[in-house]
Amino acid sequence: MATRSTGRTDVTRSAILARLGALGPASRADLARALNVSPALMTQLTRELLSDGLLQELEHSPSQGGRPARMLGLVSSAGRAIGVKVVADHVAFVEVGIDGTVLRSASEPFDASTTTVLTDLASLLRRFIAGGRDIPLLGIGVGVPGSVDRQGNGVVESTQLGWHQVPLGSTLRRELKLPVLVENNVNALAVAERLYGLGRNHENFLVVTIGTGVGAGVVVDGVVLRGFAGGAGEIGHIPVAEDGPLCSCGNHGCLESLVGQGPLVEIARGGGIISKSGGIAALRAAADADDDGAAEIFSHAGHLLGRALAGIVHTLDPEIVIILGEGTASWKHWSYGFEPAFRSALVPSRRGVAVEVETWQDESWAQGAAALVMATPFDSVDIAGDQGRLVRERLVEQSAPQLRGAP
Amino acid sequence: MATRSTGRTDVTRSAILARLGALGPASRADLARALNVSPALMTQLTRELLSDGLLQELEHSPSQGGRPARMLGLVSSAGRAIGVKVVADHVAFVEVGIDGTVLRSASEPFDASTTTVLTDLASLLRRFIAGGRDIPLLGIGVGVPGSVDRQGNGVVESTQLGWHQVPLGSTLRRELKLPVLVENNVNALAVAERLYGLGRNHENFLVVTIGTGVGAGVVVDGVVLRGFAGGAGEIGHIPVAEDGPLCSCGNHGCLESLVGQGPLVEIARGGGIISKSGGIAALRAAADADDDGAAEIFSHAGHLLGRALAGIVHTLDPEIVIILGEGTASWKHWSYGFEPAFRSALVPSRRGVAVEVETWQDESWAQGAAALVMATPFDSVDIAGDQGRLVRERLVEQSAPQLRGAP
């Protein structure tokens, strides 16, 4: 059906801001091309944003053969966002600037299984917010391991947290009086990747995370694919072995039950490769030290992941696959199994699909959640709904209280 | 990025026509809601279409508690389309009315491997077109077993036909002077399903075909997912068995090499279940006659398909899975293996996903191809590009040569 061209609040206006934030200064002509609008409109919108004090004109860029471009840059104090990573035993916060850079971060112990989870989380968040700079706070992004009905609604279903239809979004919104966007953590990462990472240059890509579990974020035509109930990307439960080990979901032989961090450590302990108390770090250390058994464990995991991803690549035809997550620290070892299995299981015409492994940081999950907020202006499909509109309004209104609508 | 709200030719105007064609008469208010535009615009557009002679006002529908709705219906002579199914040894044509009903059909022997394929096809098409009624021919839809760069472009890559970057679209367009839309055959089927079938009521679904090969069409938010190079949905080559039989793609153990019609027949012959010259019909007959071996072959295929589809459902989270293709004639036998394997491999929260098997007809492939033409008005994402615009123009202009622009 025809998408209603909103009209309500201006989408393009703030898409300009988000783009400049994400990619740095650009000319009006660049922006018009990138956002797929006419130069005429760009002139008009940037005029308003300049007079609102959200943009500034910078130096000229050297001529490309014609009139040199006048670069436009963001006034960096235009906004900030907070990203939250929620897992069973702790929460992590980051505060990011409008360009996605981390300004502050913190981590707090937390119990997701109490009856007071939501108010607990709100208090922790309030405390973190209080420490922030005096820049308009555009909103809160929350990444959870589980599925979310709609970003702007924020009802969470998560076996990992033991949450069943928990109204995380509405509660935080009420408690904090701020726009709140809730999303599956891997999808949030995909949004961040699209905005700040390799996904900037690709409209169709796959983000795959390896770590405790295995997950995927699917970006199609520049937009994160959520599926019918927000559950797309749960590749950790693809059936792999007919009679494999028991998975947390209750089935046997899921991908995650074979290549997740827990199972790998289990195998290593059983095989005497690491001590009974050793963890994934010990296993990686063993592999790094050329222990054949350890290498084989990673390599076999890579093999299984490679075959599973080949299936997904056939299904979705992405341009590039981006590997992320805590597990990437051992990617070198995974890759021995992954590359041959993955490539050889692909149809010849797909065999060249790019696989990139990005460096992983502790804050990456929370940073991804924050990207949800910064991405809302891009949100032409209106994934974030009402909350997206609020973010946009805060961005435009708070930054320029002195102008517009003053008597 | 913000989608350019085309503006060029009117999309909504013909979305009205397509909707009325697909779903029958509706009121202005209904249409406005369905197409997500304002009532005001609907008044304006329908006024034009009425005066153009494309629509007609019908009786009032009984009041729903307020002013009774004035129904609008399509003037059925507004247009027709032709759909073509191309396979290695023959082509099939159908002519459909604006509501998707088949008016005429034909099948011709054909050799896809000659050097004159394209002109041969054009001649056959010309002959078929000539037999049609005197109603505006909106365009030609072609379904091919392979991937297509862009519908409106129509460059085909198909191992099955032995075609490498064949410019099918542009050639037919030049030869026939008509809008031509080319698409992978399963994707075309998904479009038809969205327009006329079960997909009408679902924005996220999966069309799976079983027959010679296995394929899938993925519909996300109402739009067919094509992927980076138009190759999405090639689930026939998902790796299933580590050391399975050789597949036509050159790899071993692809889903298709295990559950395709050819392999099933092979196994049945080898097991003495059918004669050395028996085909799939014989195998089905054996299963129908309670031959345990035959039943087991189908059941095992169902088992493998079920596990593979479970993986895809986890990846895409569709609301419903629609099974189509020649193979559905034996679905009863497949289902014994399919249902338990599929359900038990799904995460509990997904276990209820609906699986529907629709009746299959010989012309279904070609009918799907024709739907490409009828769907272009819906094409808010502009998949069909230039050719879509041409279809729209033909629909509006040819039907009302007597009005508009007359001196």
Place this chain on the structure above:
DNA sequence: TAAAGTTATTTTAGTTCTAAACAAAGTAGT
């Protein structure tokens, strides 16, 4: 160094759509 070609930005005159107010044509309660 003047003419030609490029690229960037602005102006102008629409087009397409929406929101909001209104008019039309009913049903249901009193």
Place this chain on the structure above:
DNA sequence: ACTACTTTGTTTAGAACTAAAATAACTTTA
């Protein structure tokens, strides 16, 4: 019958865009 309430359809003013032409500010070529 009279009023209140619903739903449909229309009118009007205005917002958001676009295309095309005009203008600006260079580089390149002859």
